[in-house]
Amino acid sequence: MTAPAFILVRPQLGMNIGMAARAMGNFALDQLRLVEPRDGWPNPEAGPPAAGADHVLEAVTVHDSVAAALADCHLTFATTVRPRDMPKPVVTPREAAAMMREAAAKGLKSGILFGPERSGLTADDLAPVATIVTCPVNPGHGSLNLAQAVLLLGYEWFQAAAPAPAPAPEHAPAPHGEVAGLIAHLDQALDAAGYYHVPDRTPATRRTLARLLTRPNFTQEEVRTLRGIIRALAEARKRRA
Amino acid sequence: MTAPAFILVRPQLGMNIGMAARAMGNFALDQLRLVEPRDGWPNPEAGPPAAGADHVLEAVTVHDSVAAALADCHLTFATTVRPRDMPKPVVTPREAAAMMREAAAKGLKSGILFGPERSGLTADDLAPVATIVTCPVNPGHGSLNLAQAVLLLGYEWFQAAAPAPAPAPEHAPAPHGEVAGLIAHLDQALDAAGYYHVPDRTPATRRTLARLLTRPNFTQEEVRTLRGIIRALAEARKRRA
Numbered sequence A, B: 001m002t003a004p005a006f007i008l009v010r011p012q013l014g015m016n017i018g019m020a021a022r023a024m025g026n027f028a029l030d031q032l033r034l035v036e037p038r039d040g041w042p043n044p045e046a047g048p049p050a051a052g053a054d055h056v057l058e059a060v061t062v063h064d065s066v067a068a069a070l071a072d073c074h075l076t077f078a079t080t081v082r083p084r085d086m087p088k089p090v091v092t093p094r095e096a097a098a099m100m101r102e103a104a105a106k107g108l109k110s111g112i113l114f115g116p117e118r119s120g121l122t123a124d125d126l127a128p129v130a131t132i133v134t135c136p137v138n139p140g141h142g143s144l145n146l147a148q149a150v151l152l153l154g155y156e157w158f159q160a161a162a163p164a165p166a167p168a169p170e171h172a173p174a175p176h177g178e179v180a181g182l183i184a185h186l187d188q189a190l191d192a193a194g195y196y197h198v199p200d201r202t203p204a205t206r207r208t209l210a211r212l213l214t215r216p217n218f219t220q221e222e223v224r225t226l227r228g229i230i231r232a233l234a235e236a237r238k239r240r241a
Helices: A014-026 A044-050 A054-058 A093-105 A146-159 A176-192 A199-214 A220-240 B014-026 B044-050 B054-058 B066-070 B093-105 B146-159 B176-192 B199-214 B220-240
Strands: A005-009 A032-035 A061-063 A075-079 A110-114 A131-133 B005-009 B032-035 B061-063 B075-079 B110-114 B131-133
Touching: A005 A014, A005 A146, A014 A032, A014 A044, A014 A054, A014 A146, A044 A054, A075 A093, A093 A110, A093 A131, A093 A146, A110 A146, A146 B146, A176 A199, A176 A220, A176 B220, A199 B220, A220 B176, A220 B199, A220 B220, B005 B014, B005 B066, B005 B146, B014 B032, B014 B044, B014 B054, B014 B146, B032 B066, B044 B054, B061 B066, B066 B110, B066 B176, B075 B093, B093 B110, B093 B131, B093 B146, B110 B146, B176 B199, B176 B220
Parallel strands: A005 A032, A005 A110, A032 A061, A075 A110, A075 A131, B005 B032, B005 B110, B032 B061, B075 B110, B075 B131
Antiparallel strands: none
């Protein structure tokens, strides 16, 4: 498995480098590269927001050009909001993740450029890159910030091969006989409480109750709890009677 | 289209409220609700990180309980890393987004709880919620922060294309407020009947009941029928007392 490199081009704030490292750690990525970081490297302001992703910060490499940072990458991507007037394919983060996974399975390495906080990537930065990644966002509400863009690319990379989500917890429905016992128990308690006061409607009411108690597919434990509730309400009544 | 409400439960830092607002604005969401924000509301620290999502901050509503914040929501979700030992379905952000889109197309509203920065949601917060949302992350590298979790849910909501409108569901779940009313009604009747006879266990028992009545996604009609049943059992008791 050849994991992608995330490349921050001329990043300004150490805080954002740290947040990028944290997001990468969350999604099992550890190759963070910096091209000409404004405040040099290492930058102590990156530590706290990295929140435990120290291994990502320690492995950071610094490069003096985009070309150097991309040198070992077979697939090259650049994140930008507005694709400039250039004939390159534009994909979503999800599509980029699928392309990177497919490449990784063949031992091919991907690199993704992320631009500086304010100005974004220049036409010169974009020129040598094969594919533009643009995240669909609310058209009225501009751009993602640097850490958000890193998070979404990392997230899509990880989800593209994520194991199936944890199976839903045991929801084995109770055997039908136990549900029938619950229905009979409630029926008896309601009868004693005078619930069926319109004889003509009793059969329809009983069907309604049977449906209501059947539809949720209660577990055995839930059936036991419900019978305890009926017992508590009915026996309190008897005690006071 | 009924957009979901994002509900920050006991958020600590104004900065995170602002970052959540920004992420929501990026993905065309504008219903941000706060439950008991630590530093009150409005909080001037939320402004700068919202970065132009002023309309989201201005529309914020503050609620004094999770139940109040969820009252008008038909589908209820809670984001948490480690689903506690409770029989609830667990879905990914992508699956949750698909469920919310499908519900929205039917006019049903969704609400998602996000826990406080350090501690996360409590068992009491989770008990009345139908579905847990857990984002698959690197197992060795813990959790997403609050703003990251909001970003990913907003992102998945925006990416999920709205499905074609479907006919009204046969089993539209009741708004959460009606389910909460049912839970409170049963609780009161059981208390009067002496059901909570072991005080130490009462909080756990109450959570069990809240889960039991939440999981089936009862319809409004079912909620009415269940309240009639409780009333019948409890009032017959009173009449004879």
